[in-house]
Amino acid sequence: xxxxxxxxxxxxxxxxxxVRSFRHIEETARxxxxxxxxxxxxxxxxxxxxxxxxxxxxxxxxxxxxxxxFEDRGGDDICLRxxxxxxxxxxxxxxxxxxxxxxxxxxxxxMFRRERPQKGRLRQFQQIGAEWFGVxxxxxxxxxxxxxxxxxxxxxxxxLAMEINSLGCPVCRPAYRDKLVAFLxxxxxxxxxxxxxxxxxNPMRVxxxxxxxxxxxxxxxxxxxxxxxxxxxxxxxxxxxGLDALAIPYVVNPRIVRGLDYYNRTAFEIVTNKLGxxxxxxxxxxxxxLVEELGGPATPAIGFAMGMERLAMLLPDxxxxxxxxxxxxxxxxxxxxxxxxxxxxxxxxxxxxxxxxGAAKRQFKVADREQxxxxxxxxxxxxxxxxxxxxxxxxGSQQALGIDAAIAAIRQERS
RNA sequence: GUGGAUGUAGCUCAAUGGUAGAGCCCCGGCUUGUGAUGCCGGUGGUUGUGGGUUCGAGCCCCAUCAUCCACCCCA
Numbered sequence: 255x256x257x258x259x260x261x262x263x264x265x266x267x268x269x270x271x272x273v274r275s276f277r278h279i280e281e282t283a284r285x286x287x288x289x290x291x292x293x294x295x296x297x298x299x300x301x302x303x304x305x306x307x308x309x310x311x312x313x314x315x316x317x318x319x320x321x322x323x324f325e326d327r328g329g330d331d332i333c334l335r336x337x338x339x340x341x342x343x344x345x346x347x348x349x350x351x352x353x354x355x356x357x358x359x360x361x362x363x364x365m366f367r368r369e370r371p372q373k374g375r376l377r378q379f380q381q382i383g384a385e386w387f388g389v390x391x392x393x394x395x396x397x398x399x400x401x402x403x404x405x406x407x408x409x410x411x412x413x414l415a416m417e418i419n420s421l422g423c424p425v426c427r428p429a430y431r432d433k434l435v436a437f438l439x440x441x442x443x444x445x446x447x448x449x450x451x452x453x454x455x456n457p458m459r460v461x462x463x464x465x466x467x468x469x470x471x472x473x474x475x476x477x478x479x480x481x482x483x484x485x486x487x488x489x490x491x492x493x494x495x496g497l498d499a500l501a502i503p504y505v506v507n508p509r510i511v512r513g514l515d516y517y518n519r520t521a522f523e524i525v526t527n528k529l530g531x532x533x534x535x536x537x538x539x540x541x542x543x544l545v546e547e548l549g550g551p552a553t554p555a556i557g558f559a560m561g562m563e564r565l566a567m568l569l570p571d572x573x574x575x576x577x578x579x580x581x582x583x584x585x586x587x588x589x590x591x592x593x594x595x596x597x598x599x600x601x602x603x604x605x606x607x608x609x610x611x612g613a614a615k616r617q618f619k620v621a622d623r624e625q626x627x628x629x630x631x632x633x634x635x636x637x638x639x640x641x642x643x644x645x646x647x648x649x650g651s652q653q654a655l656g657i658d659a660a661i662a663a664i665r666q667e668r669s
Numbered sequence: 670g671u672g673g674a675u676g677u678a679g680c681u682c683a684a685u686g687g688u689a690g691a692g693c694c695c696c697g698g699c700u701u702g703u704g705a706u707g708c709c710g711g712u713g714g715u716u717g718u719g720g721g722u723u724c725g726a727g728c729c730c731c732a733u734c735a736u737c738c739a740c741c742c743c744a
Binding site (some may be wrong): 256260263314315316319320337366367369370371372373374375378379381382383411448459464523530531532534535536537538554558559560561562563564565579584585612614616618619620621622623626629631633634635643645647650652 | 670671675685698702703704705734735736737738739740741743744
């Protein structure tokens with residue numbers, strides 16, 4: 255339909271049906287995360303642009319072309335946050351928590367990226383993220399993975415697959431990278447155009463190219479997982495054996511690459527095949543160098559983020575709140591009395607709608623459409639006697655009750 | 670940023686280039702203060718927007734905007 259004003263492209267309204275799913279997801283996250291003793295933080299949506307350039311990397315698509323970036327009235331270069339980790343690190347440092355032991359945080363909120371919208375991809379979207387500062391793993395890596403797994407299990411989303419990989423570290427990755435570039439360089443003519451540019455910009459990206467002819471060339475490409483240094487190897491082994499000990503199903507996917515520069519060692523994704531091209535529901539990894547990169551002391555850390563809209567699409571619809579009682583007021587003289595009855599019913603915990611007065615037939619139609627369990631009919635006679643006609647809308651039977659008896663009857667039906 | 674599909678009533682959709690319709694929803698009526706089914710009636714459209722071709726455009730052409738799908742990238 256054409257209305258005068260529309261929301262900005264790729265920025266959608268959260269209407270009741272979707273928000274019911276969001277709330278369910280958020281409540282589940284808070285419940286599960288609290289069992290791992292993670293604390294919720296609420297961080298700014300606006301941050302200095304330079305912070306993301308430093309953390310995510312100036313060559314990434316997010317920074318190079320997807321940020322909502324502008325100069326504010328004071329001339330500061332600021333932007334709408336495109337992801338949550340950088341701001342969390344900034345807040346961790348700003349609060350002076352680097353000598354306060356490990357910090358376990360999670361956050362829920364909107365992120366912004368100016369991409370072309372499609373299924374499961376919006377310009378403003380909600381993420382739930384978790385960050386754990388000051389721990390080097392692999393035990394903590396396993397716990398983070400276990401927390402993500404427990405959350406999704408408790409949400410009841412079926413057919414999700416956990417994929418893990420190791421991205422190495424500054425000790426072993428450069429040598430691997432050189433080897434990979436040499437391998438790719440020898441096959442430039444057989445690789446697609448974008449892969450040719452990726453060889454120079456981000457060679458590991460070539461590994462997860464979706465072009466079939468490229469994948470055919472990559473069958474025996476060198477993989478990071480088989481070029482790890484000793485420390486990375488034992489770390490990765492520790493992660494795998496921890497997951498095994500918890501009987502958490504996973505597969506090692508050597509083609510997992512992280513788009514953001516700050517990741518090292520453990521990287522993981524939880525994916526579904528039910529969302530078309532946007533199958534990643536949750537993704538994260540270890541970022542041991544980021545805190546230092548943003549000006550703090552060398553501090554290992556690990557975290558993940560998930561897309562709430564994508565999760566919501568995988569969940570069945572949740573029914574709207576039910577109406578216990580619909581108040582039908584017959585005659586103008588009972589208007590005040592009917593308002594008072596509705597108020598008393600609500601104070602007793604009942605979910606009450608007022609049908610607005612007017613023709614009884616119309617009010618009953620409202621009650622029916624809202625699927626009220628009971629109707630409280632209030633007319634001149636009822637007001638004089640201090641009663642109400644309580645009609646059971648399923649059986650059609652009706653009886654005159656005082657307020658306390660009515661509340662008791664409604665409560666009995668609610669349980 | 671690239672490619673493709675689609676825009677007609679609140680919703681789902683019709684309408685050989687010749688008077689814009691249906692179903693559902695909504696509102697009202699079918700005698701007193703009572704819902705669901707049924708019957709009757711009603712509101713509701715500058716056909717996304719702006720140009721062009723034509724005697725005449727919802728239909729053809731161009732542009733633009735939006736939605737959806739894919740690429741890219743990512744949660």
